Amino acid sequence: MLTHLTIALDMMGGDYGPRSSIPAAVAAVNQNDQLILILCGNEQVIRDGLDKLDSLNHPRLKIHHCHEVVTNCCEPAQALRRKKDSSMRVALDLVKSGEAQACVSSGNTGALFFMATHVLKLLPGVKRPALISAVPTETKDPVYLLDLGANVFCEPQTLFQFGVMGSVVASRRLGIERPRVSLLNIGSEDIKGHEGIKQAAELMKKCPQLNYIGYSEGSDIFSGKAHVIVCDGFVGNVALKTCEGIAKLIMHKFTKALKKHLFYKVLAFLLRPVIKKLYKRVNPDQYNGASLVGLCGIVVKSHGNASKKAFLAAIEEAAREVERQIPEKIQAAFERIGTATTTSPSSKVD
Amino acid sequence: MLTHLTIALDMMGGDYGPRSSIPAAVAAVNQNDQLILILCGNEQVIRDGLDKLDSLNHPRLKIHHCHEVVTNCCEPAQALRRKKDSSMRVALDLVKSGEAQACVSSGNTGALFFMATHVLKLLPGVKRPALISAVPTETKDPVYLLDLGANVFCEPQTLFQFGVMGSVVASRRLGIERPRVSLLNIGSEDIKGHEGIKQAAELMKKCPQLNYIGYSEGSDIFSGKAHVIVCDGFVGNVALKTCEGIAKLIMHKFTKALKKHLFYKVLAFLLRPVIKKLYKRVNPDQYNGASLVGLCGIVVKSHGNASKKAFLAAIEEAAREVERQIPEKIQAAFERIGTATTTSPSSKVD
Numbered sequence: 276m277l278t279h280l281t282i283a284l285d286m287m288g289g290d291y292g293p294r295s296s297i298p299a300a301v302a303a304v305n306q307n308d309q310l311i312l313i314l315c316g317n318e319q320v321i322r323d324g325l326d327k328l329d330s331l332n333h334p335r336l337k338i339h340h341c342h343e344v345v346t347n348c349c350e351p352a353q354a355l356r357r358k359k360d361s362s363m364r365v366a367l368d369l370v371k372s373g374e375a376q377a378c379v380s381s382g383n384t385g386a387l388f389f390m391a392t393h394v395l396k397l398l399p400g401v402k403r404p405a406l407i408s409a410v411p412t413e414t415k416d417p418v419y420l421l422d423l424g425a426n427v428f429c430e431p432q433t434l435f436q437f438g439v440m441g442s443v444v445a446s447r448r449l450g451i452e453r454p455r456v457s458l459l460n461i462g463s464e465d466i467k468g469h470e471g472i473k474q475a476a477e478l479m480k481k482c483p484q485l486n487y488i489g490y491s492e493g494s495d496i497f498s499g500k501a502h503v504i505v506c507d508g509f510v511g512n513v514a515l516k517t518c519e520g521i522a523k524l525i526m527h528k529f530t531k532a533l534k535k536h537l538f539y540k541v542l543a544f545l546l547r548p549v550i551k552k553l554y555k556r557v558n559p560d561q562y563n564g565a566s567l568v569g570l571c572g573i574v575v576k577s578h579g580n581a582s583k584k585a586f587l588a589a590i591e592e593a594a595r596e597v598e599r600q601i602p603e604k605i606q607a608a609f610e611r612i613g614t615a616t617t618t619s620p621s622s623k624v625d
Numbered sequence: 626m627l628t629h630l631t632i633a634l635d636m637m638g639g640d641y642g643p644r645s646s647i648p649a650a651v652a653a654v655n656q657n658d659q660l661i662l663i664l665c666g667n668e669q670v671i672r673d674g675l676d677k678l679d680s681l682n683h684p685r686l687k688i689h690h691c692h693e694v695v696t697n698c699c700e701p702a703q704a705l706r707r708k709k710d711s712s713m714r715v716a717l718d719l720v721k722s723g724e725a726q727a728c729v730s731s732g733n734t735g736a737l738f739f740m741a742t743h744v745l746k747l748l749p750g751v752k753r754p755a756l757i758s759a760v761p762t763e764t765k766d767p768v769y770l771l772d773l774g775a776n777v778f779c780e781p782q783t784l785f786q787f788g789v790m791g792s793v794v795a796s797r798r799l800g801i802e803r804p805r806v807s808l809l810n811i812g813s814e815d816i817k818g819h820e821g822i823k824q825a826a827e828l829m830k831k832c833p834q835l836n837y838i839g840y841s842e843g844s845d846i847f848s849g850k851a852h853v854i855v856c857d858g859f860v861g862n863v864a865l866k867t868c869e870g871i872a873k874l875i876m877h878k879f880t881k882a883l884k885k886h887l888f889y890k891v892l893a894f895l896l897r898p899v900i901k902k903l904y905k906r907v908n909p910d911q912y913n914g915a916s917l918v919g920l921c922g923i924v925v926k927s928h929g930n931a932s933k934k935a936f937l938a939a940i941e942e943a944a945r946e947v948e949r950q951i952p953e954k955i956q957a958a959f960e961r962i963g964t965a966t967t968t969s970p971s972s973k974v975d
Binding site for chain 1: 734735818845846847858859862863865867868871873874875877878888889895896
């Protein structure tokens with residue numbers, strides 16, 4: 276049982292920066308007595324924000340001034356070299372030094388991925404870190420989808436390792452011993468897809484520690500068929516953002532249709548609780564907090580357009596990962612699987 | 626103005642085969658006086674099906690008996706070599722010989738793509754055919770998404786050509802002179818994505834005939850920002866199927882939530898027309914009929930799990946493409962663009 280839990284926050288990232296991160300930080304410490312937050316960013320801006328919320332002297336909110344910000348246009352390698360006093364870098368450094376047990380950022384994904392890999396380093400045997408997130412399904416359990424954008428291309432061995440890491444996360448988060456692991460493909464038959472996917476499938480089939488159930492198609496993601504779905508970062512990112520787009524489209528069309536007649540307008544008013552609940556179930560904000568797994572440390576990536584609620588969800592996610600010891604459990608899984616996953620260990624990030 | 630329009634149908638493909646294709650064929654000829662359909666497949670099965678619908682002797686429904694079927698497990702190259710009297714192959718042969726002006730199949734996508742390319746051949750200068758489909762947006766116009774699964778990997782030049790072909794389709798279908806063309810990527814900034822995408826973007830920027838507007842993310846697909854969105858077949862297939870999955874999930878959760886209380890049950894009953902209309906707008910059945918473009922002939926691919934309604938939509942789509950002379954217009958566009966797109970013409974399909 277943890278008595279205290281310290282999380283470093285990059286306060287300046289994302290589309291809204293301190294406008295969402297400050298109220299989220301205040302809400303987080305108010306609802307979790309064990310939480311200490313180190314707020315990395317422009318001191319004056321953070322002080323002003325906290326002051327407005329009557330939280331300037333909160334004993335568990337500590338400000339760490341940084342004079343730089345990693346913007347969305349920063350090239351990852353440049354951000355690493357030049358932005359050593361940025362809020363993103365400092366938050367990662369605090370995890371590296373052990374002052375914080377995890378960090379959260381809603382900044383530039385590429386830069387965060389690159390910096391985190393260089394600062395925290397990969398766990399032994401891990402080829403590439405991956406961005407993983409829970410996605411709602413028709414069942415009570417979500418599905419864990421990875422990679423969501425950290426790696427544009429993935430070798431078969433990398434996809435296999437993502438399966439192992441996803442399996443650890445799903446197992447720890449859902450309390451399931453052998454989560455069902457699947458590969459995202461353009462058909463469920465063995466002959467479908469490209470060579471890389473087929474080779475990854477072979478590696479997964481051969482691994483007794485992995486409960487591999489075959490391919491999934493895009494339409495299977497939400498059925499609950501698998502607990503973990505593996506794909507490369509390009510495909511995962513497009514799939515996740517497509518979901519957001521179509522969810523918004525459906526809500527838009529539904530609201531528009533209801534506004535056409537007074538009768539339906541009244542119905543819409545009566546239906547508000549159901550629609551609100553539904554949106555809560557499919558709204559990405561509720562599932563915010565994708566994590567970078569495979570690193571010697573916990574890094575949670577919040578959406579770039581994260582609201583206060585979404586940023587709060589990301590802080591809560593980081594706290595849960597500390598409690599569930601995700602990096603330690605991934606390391607143990609890689610040790611168990613042994614040579615199968617460690618044929619070419621590398622901490623190179625290109 | 627066409628007086629008659631002949632379309633060959635592969636009656637045996639897809640999950641439901643003649644169960645959906647026969648009633649769709651009957652409905653199609655009943656609602657379009659100019660349409661003649663050649664029904665390719667098992668004569669006895671088709672005769673029995675038509676008999677049940679009192680349409681056995683319909684003057685514009687002609688049966689062409691074929692004794693083979695291309696199943697979903699068929700490897701594309703094997704299907705081409707061994708299934709010369711299959712319903713899919715015969716439908717394509719009828720287009721090749723000019724007996725039909727277009728064909729429709731809901732069979733194995735890989736086999737259809739491979740067979741169609743070999744039988745009909747590519748238009749001069751076209752490197753690869755692409756599967757294109759209309760997808761609903763928040764605006765009145767749909768967006769044309771390609772490729773949807775015909776090409777797992779695409780070179781930059783191929784993606785560029787998809788932009789040209791998509792632009793022709795959108796222009797002809799929406800009546801817009803310069804449709805907005807975009808590339809699907811994992812971020813909207815110029816630095817995002819892999820080298821192939823960046824090179825394709827350069828080719829599109831340089832082409833004065835193309836109204837290229839930059840990158841789109843998955844969430845932009847449905848916003849109406851672009852009229853044409855280009856991606857490789859793996860990404861496009863996952864994006865499209867993910868849409869189907871999340872639309873089903875939202876409907877499922879909504880219906881479930883409404884069933885929880887009698888009050889909401891009553892509301893749900895009253896809301897039926899709105900929900901029905903909404904589902905009609907986002908239901909893939911309504912947007913069924915992805916086309917293979919870039920070939921010397923019109924081939925419409927219906928969903929594998931196409932219902933009667935969906936197969937009917939695919940037949941209607943084929944008829945519209947004949948009227949709008951899509952292949953001729955694509956050929957003209959490639960001639961106008963000239964050498965930019967024809968640096969390495971090839972009709973090889975691997």
